[in-house]
Amino acid sequence: MNKRISIALVLILVSCGLLCGQALSQTGVKKKRPLPYEYGRVIINNYPDKADLAPVVFEHWIHRSMFTCRVCHVDIGFAMKAGGTDIKAADNARGYYCGACHNGKMVADGKTVFQACSRKVNVEDEKRCVRCHSYGQKVASDFDFFQFSQPLPKERFGNGLDWEKSEELGLIKPASYLPGVSIQKNSLAVQKDFALNPKVEGMPNIIFSHKKHTVWNGCELCHPDIFMGVKRGTVKYSMVDISEGKSCGACHTTVAFPLTDCQRCHSKPVQP
């Protein structure tokens, strides 16, 4: 009898092991959920190795508190995917990409924004280089996330902040125009919010805030690269695709509030 039980136990253990192995091979190792100050962080590792520098650590939270998405991703030209821009130090030194603001001349919040990259580098410049090339190094930042986030309305996921409400309350004022880079445009006609029906029965409808998205993104950031469907309802979106970074997932898996915050999109009250 004992022998039978031990054989059964061994079989159960072996099958559990096989199942776990299969699950891991399909989905990979489960990702650690980023901490509020880490959410949106981008590690840029295009060419630093050649210059004997650490990869760049880009903090989205501080930049998004000062500028709308459009300024950086349309006007300056940063790609929507990490590594997609192929930024070079020479580009920054010429005043493009990071160098559009990090030029040692621009003033933000009463402080001169430090220069990103320069053609000639002295030993003294090393301290300046590591301000961005800081991956794996202990570098003091001018901005402290906890201090910054203290007065802002809180949310549960992502950076743990309600960015939209923060702007509404005037606690952050993201600029939508960068002199010398942005083009002066007419103000956009207010776009109507609309509802989208989810596939799953009982799941509340999605209220898509077209207004909010256009204010921050403009039109060309989303159309047609991210949302190519012209007529509403012709393209079917699935949560699997979204979680893989398609459509809403382009931002809502990386920078904007994450997919785990279901009711922020599925927000229409269900009628009894």
Add this chain to the structure above:
Amino acid sequence: MVFKPKFFKGKFRATIITVLLFLGLAGVCALRASGGPQSSAAQADQAKESWRKEFDSICAKTQDAMTFSQEELTDLIRRCDALLPQIEKLDETRKKVYVGRLRMCRGLYAYVLDAKKKEKK
């Protein structure tokens, strides 16, 4: 036997060359003062500006894309296509930045045009 006039020899020759050089210099100064032909560098600067002006003019209208007629959108797309070769001649950095920006503008106009065509059907 080669004919060599006497006045092209010695000090007289040097004087003629000096006078000619002086006249040439004076002519160049006069042209500058009268706003005549510009240097090639200035012309190059103007050419640089012309692509940027056209780029700004095209891409400043993205906010209004929905209000344009099909003809206006088609014209904007045509202007994008005409501007692209000029941008492709720029240095590596500006080419990278502005080709991407122009692609986004063109993409939006084409997207709205497509939407309008489908709406008509």
